[in-house]
Amino acid sequence: xxxxxxxxxxxxxxxxxxxxxxxxxxxxxxxxxxxxxxxxxxxxxxxxxxxxxxxxxxxxxxxxxxxxxxxxxxxxxxxxxxxxxxxxxxxxxxxxxxxxxxxxxxxxxxxxxxxxxxxxxxxxxxxxxxxxxxxxxxxxxxxxxxxxxxxxxxxxxxxxxxxxxxxxxxxxxxxxxxxxxxxxxxxxxxxxxxxxx
Numbered sequence: 776x777x778x779x780x781x782x783x784x785x786x787x788x789x790x791x792x793x794x795x796x797x798x799x800x801x802x803x804x805x806x807x808x809x810x811x812x813x814x815x816x817x818x819x820x821x822x823x824x825x826x827x828x829x830x831x832x833x834x835x836x837x838x839x840x841x842x843x844x845x846x847x848x849x850x851x852x853x854x855x856x857x858x859x860x861x862x863x864x865x866x867x868x869x870x871x872x873x874x875x876x877x878x879x880x881x882x883x884x885x886x887x888x889x890x891x892x893x894x895x896x897x898x899x900x901x902x903x904x905x906x907x908x909x910x911x912x913x914x915x916x917x918x919x920x921x922x923x924x925x926x927x928x929x930x931x932x933x934x935x936x937x938x939x940x941x942x943x944x945x946x947x948x949x950x951x952x953x954x955x956x957x958x959x960x961x962x963x964x965x966x967x968x969x970x971x972x
Contacts (some may be wrong), residue, residue: 776808776870779943779945784796784862785844785862789830790837793838794833794838801841801862805825805842806843811957815965816858818963823842824846826851831918839863840910841861841862844858844860845859854876854881858872865942866941867940868938868940869960869964871938871968888970893921905935906934907936908933938964952955
């Protein structure tokens with residue numbers, strides 16, 4: 776699984792070099808995680824697919840993060856509530872994600888479902904965080920969930936992500952503890968997903 780040294784991938788300066796590092800170092804670990812996550816996700820009774828980010832649209836700037844997303848659509852994930860396991864230069868993250876690609880067509884249906892999650896969000900462990908943009912590292916506390924949902928419904932680019940970040944230097948990185956801990960986070964997020972599907 777992921778080690779502290781994996782984050783050095785993002786120090787590679789050019790697009791081609793960084794993509795080569797992502798493909799050789801990180802993508803195989805995302806595939807390993809998928810082998811563990813997909814059977815857990817299948818407990819929902821749905822068929823799930825892993826989508827490892829390819830960054831095909833990039834022509835100049837190397838990606839600042841990369842990920843594998845899990846959804847029930849074989850062709851994509853951004854148009855559905857999905858799970859995302861990814862890396863920035865200083866952290867590993869696992870989120871349940873509702874992204875802006877669901878808007879405006881699905882705003883009227885997904886908005887109330889997000890609002891109904893308040894009791895479940897309040898029951899999550901205190902190390903869980905929120906994010907309003909899957910392309911930014913900044914997080915909010917669980918207490919800000921209502922504001923995040925209001926923003927999602929009012930602003931076109933706003934998103935709702937719920938999960939955990941494991942910072943570079945965390946003692947679990949490079950140990951057998953990491954994968955079971957990530958699996959536990961996934962199981963804790965599944966009841967929220969069930970309300971969104």
